[in-house]
Amino acid sequence: MSSKNGSILALDNVTVSFGGLLAVSDFDFTLQRGELVGLIGPNGAGKTTVFNIITGQYEPVSGKVFFRGQDITGWRPDRVTCAGIARTFQNMRLFEGLTVLDNVLVARHSKLRSSMLAAALNLPSYVKEERQAETKAMELLDRVGLVDLAHTQAGSLPYGQQRRVEIARALAADPEVLLLDEPAAGMNPEETMRLMEFICGVRDEFGLTILLIEHDMKLVMGICERIRVIDYGMSIAEGTPEEIQGNPKVISAYLGEEACDYA
Amino acid sequence: MSDKFRNTLLTIAFIAFLFFVAWLADSYLDEYVMRVVRTGLIYVTAAVSYNLINGIAGQFSLGPNGFMALGGYMVALLILPLEQKEFVWFLQPLIWPFRIFSLTKPLFPLALAIGGAAGALGALIVGVPSLRLRGDYLAIATFGFSQIIIVLANNLIPVTNGALGIKGIPEYANVYWCLTWAILTVLVISNLANSSYGRAMKSIRDDEVAAEAMGIPIFKHKLLAFVVSGFFAGVSGGLMASLITTVSPSLYSFSMTFNLLIIIVLGGLGSITGSTITAFAFTILSEALRFVESPINIGPVHIPGIAGMRMLVFSLLLVLLMVFYRQGLFGQKEISWDWVLSHFKNRDYQGVKTCPQKTDRS
Amino acid sequence: MNAAVFFQQLINGMSLGSLYALLAIGYTMVYGILRFINFAHSDIFMVGAYSAFFFIVIFRIPWPLAAALAVCFTALVGMTIDRVAYRPVRDAPRISALITAVGVSSFIENLGLVTVGARPKAFESPKFMSRVFHIGPVSITGVAIWVPIITFMLLVVMMYIVYRTKIGMAMRSVSTDIEATRLMGVDVDKVISYTFALGSALAAAGGILWACKYPRITPLMGVYPGWKAFTAAVVGGIGSIPGAMIGGFIIGLIEVMTVAFFPDLSGYRDGVIFLVLVVFLLIRPTGILGETLKEKV
Numbered sequence: 001m002s003s004k005n006g007s008i009l010a011l012d013n014v015t016v017s018f019g020g021l022l023a024v025s026d027f028d029f030t031l032q033r034g035e036l037v038g039l040i041g042p043n044g045a046g047k048t049t050v051f052n053i054i055t056g057q058y059e060p061v062s063g064k065v066f067f068r069g070q071d072i073t074g075w076r077p078d079r080v081t082c083a084g085i086a087r088t089f090q091n092m093r094l095f096e097g098l099t100v101l102d103n104v105l106v107a108r109h110s111k112l113r114s115s116m117l118a119a120a121l122n123l124p125s126y127v128k129e130e131r132q133a134e135t136k137a138m139e140l141l142d143r144v145g146l147v148d149l150a151h152t153q154a155g156s157l158p159y160g161q162q163r164r165v166e167i168a169r170a171l172a173a174d175p176e177v178l179l180l181d182e183p184a185a186g187m188n189p190e191e192t193m194r195l196m197e198f199i200c201g202v203r204d205e206f207g208l209t210i211l212l213i214e215h216d217m218k219l220v221m222g223i224c225e226r227i228r229v230i231d232y233g234m235s236i237a238e239g240t241p242e243e244i245q246g247n248p249k250v251i252s253a254y255l256g257e258e259a260c261d262y263a
Numbered sequence: 264m265s266d267k268f269r270n271t272l273l274t275i276a277f278i279a280f281l282f283f284v285a286w287l288a289d290s291y292l293d294e295y296v297m298r299v300v301r302t303g304l305i306y307v308t309a310a311v312s313y314n315l316i317n318g319i320a321g322q323f324s325l326g327p328n329g330f331m332a333l334g335g336y337m338v339a340l341l342i343l344p345l346e347q348k349e350f351v352w353f354l355q356p357l358i359w360p361f362r363i364f365s366l367t368k369p370l371f372p373l374a375l376a377i378g379g380a381a382g383a384l385g386a387l388i389v390g391v392p393s394l395r396l397r398g399d400y401l402a403i404a405t406f407g408f409s410q411i412i413i414v415l416a417n418n419l420i421p422v423t424n425g426a427l428g429i430k431g432i433p434e435y436a437n438v439y440w441c442l443t444w445a446i447l448t449v450l451v452i453s454n455l456a457n458s459s460y461g462r463a464m465k466s467i468r469d470d471e472v473a474a475e476a477m478g479i480p481i482f483k484h485k486l487l488a489f490v491v492s493g494f495f496a497g498v499s500g501g502l503m504a505s506l507i508t509t510v511s512p513s514l515y516s517f518s519m520t521f522n523l524l525i526i527i528v529l530g531g532l533g534s535i536t537g538s539t540i541t542a543f544a545f546t547i548l549s550e551a552l553r554f555v556e557s558p559i560n561i562g563p564v565h566i567p568g569i570a571g572m573r574m575l576v577f578s579l580l581l582v583l584l585m586v587f588y589r590q591g592l593f594g595q596k597e598i599s600w601d602w603v604l605s606h607f608k609n610r611d612y613q614g615v616k617t618c619p620q621k622t623d624r625s
Numbered sequence: 626m627n628a629a630v631f632f633q634q635l636i637n638g639m640s641l642g643s644l645y646a647l648l649a650i651g652y653t654m655v656y657g658i659l660r661f662i663n664f665a666h667s668d669i670f671m672v673g674a675y676s677a678f679f680f681i682v683i684f685r686i687p688w689p690l691a692a693a694l695a696v697c698f699t700a701l702v703g704m705t706i707d708r709v710a711y712r713p714v715r716d717a718p719r720i721s722a723l724i725t726a727v728g729v730s731s732f733i734e735n736l737g738l739v740t741v742g743a744r745p746k747a748f749e750s751p752k753f754m755s756r757v758f759h760i761g762p763v764s765i766t767g768v769a770i771w772v773p774i775i776t777f778m779l780l781v782v783m784m785y786i787v788y789r790t791k792i793g794m795a796m797r798s799v800s801t802d803i804e805a806t807r808l809m810g811v812d813v814d815k816v817i818s819y820t821f822a823l824g825s826a827l828a829a830a831g832g833i834l835w836a837c838k839y840p841r842i843t844p845l846m847g848v849y850p851g852w853k854a855f856t857a858a859v860v861g862g863i864g865s866i867p868g869a870m871i872g873g874f875i876i877g878l879i880e881v882m883t884v885a886f887f888p889d890l891s892g893y894r895d896g897v898i899f900l901v902l903v904v905f906l907l908i909r910p911t912g913i914l915g916e917t918l919k920e921k922v
């Protein structure tokens with residue numbers, strides 16, 4: 001199978017099931033370098049599952065995942081991340097016992113070249129690398145406006161700041177593709193606004209390709225160039241924000257959900 | 264002078280001070296007290312190494328007694344004098360390489376290092392298959408493996424002399440060796456815990472899925488923690504063999520692991536300072552409670568000893584700790600030079616990192 | 626080895642296995658609901674045997690009544706342990722619950738050592754247990770026959786409770802999804818309490834039958850049967866009740882046959898079971914009937 005003409009990330013006919021439930025079925029998707037694409041759909045549609053397939057948390061029963069033309073299906077998550085795909089989690093998985101700075105530094109660990117022995121003996125080569133990692137992590141914390149909180153317990157921060165730590169942590173892995181799972185969840189409109197600017201900003205600054213899951217339609221419609229809609233594990237539409245907004249299939253998928261909510 | 268350099272100097276001075284104290288103690292204190300001190304130091308080595316797995320990497324192992332047994336038997340076989348070997352294995356001969364040589368006193372550190380290597384190898388063999396398992400299963404697998412080691416110790420007469428064990432091991436484990444290894448263990452493991460590798464291990468403890476998603480190969484790091492811990496456990500087992508001068512399967516039974524578990528929980532899972540202090544406290548408490556298990560004669564009144572009383576107290580302590588005082592004495596905090604100095608200078612340092620206990624999310 | 630000896634060993638294996646099954650069910654039920662290993666379960670087994678012993682020897686209560694009282698008493702002990710030790714750590718990190726369980730187990734064992742002493746006590750089993758039956762060349766003691774029969778009856782009662790009563794339904798529902806069950810208005814703590822009672826009652830019955838089979842009881846008598854029963858639960862698929870029964874029989878047979886076929890290895894009989902445990906954990910951690918659950922990310 002080709003890498004789908006030069007795309008940075010491609011999913012080819014991917015299917016995942018959980019004990020009979022098809023969470024994602026026959027899913028095709030490509031992402032071009034530098035794009036900012038939204039992935040939307042009602043609750044339980046399979047959006048997070050798509051992320052989990054890309055990052056190797058779940059292995060698809062069929063289909064393949066390509067990254068820069070290379071087949072990465074079935075790779076372990078750490079290998080996928082080192083290859084250049086980083087993510088955030090819908091339910092925020094910070095290392096709550098560690099400081100904010102340490103959270104970000106964890107993502108730099110895979111870049112470390114010193115051996116464990118060098119680290120345990122505090123050899124100069126290791127100390128130098130560690131200092132570099134720290135500088136880099138502080139830069140990222142500065143970028144998300146959390147430098148002052150670098151030595152605070154991550155678990156003790158308010159929700160919005162934890163979300164920002166998580167993004168800084170993902171960026172620290174030096175990704176080419178960034179997967180954001182509902183980054184605006186639990187934020188107020190003003191925080192969401194700033195998040196939108198931030199996302200666009202880091203994309204340009206770091207030359208990232210971003211895939212974004214979000215329920216906040218204003219955010220998605222506002223910054224995404226292209227949107228993919230998924231429902232019951234199947235793609236139902238793809239297009240520009242305008243096309244998606246007027247698509248009857250999409251409207252009925254969302255209305256169906258609303259109808260259930262009120263029932 | 265940078266803070267780092269200053270701290271290094273302070274550490275060196277403190278170590279020199281500890282050796283001086285050890286020398287004073289060795290010169291003036293009686294044999295019994297020194298035995299308790301040496302036991303305490305060996306427990307420091309064992310507990311700090313156990314804390315690396317359970318507290319820092321967050322993997323619940325129930326196997327340190329097995330690794331200590333490996334180190335203990337290895338050291339015993341290496342340093343037991345040849346004539347004693349013939350005496351112990353008079354029915355069945357001892358297996359080959361050990362039957363023809365014996366390491367002399369100056370080579371005791373080498374014997375300990377080999378004992379440590381035996382522990383590390385054991386940890387590698389146990390870890391490779393079982394560290395892929397999560398949580399409870401790991402506890403069971405490590406328990407199972409350490410039981411297999413004890414069963415082997417009971418049955419492999421040509422190596423272990425079975426249930427009778429090995430007697431007459433030379434008592435090379437003086438206070439200086441015990442102290443040296445305790446310091447080495449604390450230094451290496453705290454350096455490791457504060458390094459990038461230690462951070463990776465702690466991230467696995469806090470959230471395995473997220474750690475993996477941040478590019479940490481979790482299996483490799485768990486295994487590293489396991490092997491390093493196995494090495495120092497092996498050394499402590501060897502020191503203990505030489506201190507007690509006998510080894511037998513019952514010396515390294517599950518109650519050894521149980522004692523270590525109490526120590527690291529009481530000190531605070533993840534706190535090396537805590538493990539060090541409570542290892543000592545536990546040894547003293549354990550000695551103090553020895554009287555409840557031995558018969559006492561007060562004039563004409565004879566009070567028989569009650570076997571199991573000490574363990575009863577300790578188990579109750581463990582349960583009470585878990586229910587009411589889960590973070591232990593130190594939580595995940597450490598005492599650092601910055602913190603100590605802040606007390607002298609009355610300045611407001613943030614040397615002690617406060618780490619509230621996280622709650623489970625599974 | 627001839628057919629008669631083999632047959633005899635088969636019966637012995639089934640008899641031992643049925644005891645492991647009784648004990649394994651307790652491990653599996655608690656694991657199914659709380660996802661943690663109740664290390665103290667093996668000591669509950671010992672408490673069952675000792676309480677029967679005291680009811681019979683000290684209070685001179687007739688055998689069947691004493692056994693019934695012992696089972697009830699042990700069920701209460703199980704519920705108490707859950708209430709005072711496990712419930713407070715239920716929301717704590719997983720490792721805390723495990724450490725607590727290790728502590729409780731050691732506490733019960735040492736409480737036993739302190740109160741009744743380490744010296745074995747002679748358990749009085751009822752007359753019908755000690756008769757010897759001769760079937761052709763095979764001679765079988767009453768215990769070897771009665772144990773599986775009584776076990777079988779207990780298992781039927783237990784299956785009835787779990788699959789046919791309201792509380793059993795609640796137990797199964799809690800083990801499938803504890804949060805959803807709580808939302809439906811079920812008092813989850815109460816259901817867990819009953820689970821401990823049921824598991825402990827079965828363990829007590831197992832302990833009493835064990836004492837009939839091996840009539841020297843000590844405070845540490847539960848340790849090895851406990852671990853073997855736990856192995857049985859893993860082999861059968863932890864969380865699955867039918868799995869625990871199948872696992873129990875498999876472990877019983879493996880143990881008896883190892884000693885019968887390889888007398889030289891009798892010193893390793895415990896080691897062999899641990900090896901089975903480790904091997905199963907490695908090649909099929911979900912056991913024979915267990916399901917694979919993928920952690921939701």
Ligand SMILES: Nc1ncnc2c1ncn2[C@@H]1O[C@H](COP(=O)(O)OP(=O)(O)OP(=O)(O)O)[C@@H](O)[C@H]1O
Nearest residue numbers: 018023042043044045046047048049050919920921
């Ligand atoms: N590990 C798992 N085991 C069982 N079922 C799962 C698992 N992960 C996801 N599912 C199921 O797959 C379906 C899709 O889930 P997914 O989390 O991908 O939805 P989503 O689109 O991200 O929804 P939301 O908007 O609520 O986050 C759901 O029905 C979910 O219950």
Ligand SMILES: [Mg+2]
Nearest residue numbers: 047048049090
């Ligand atoms: Mg989702």
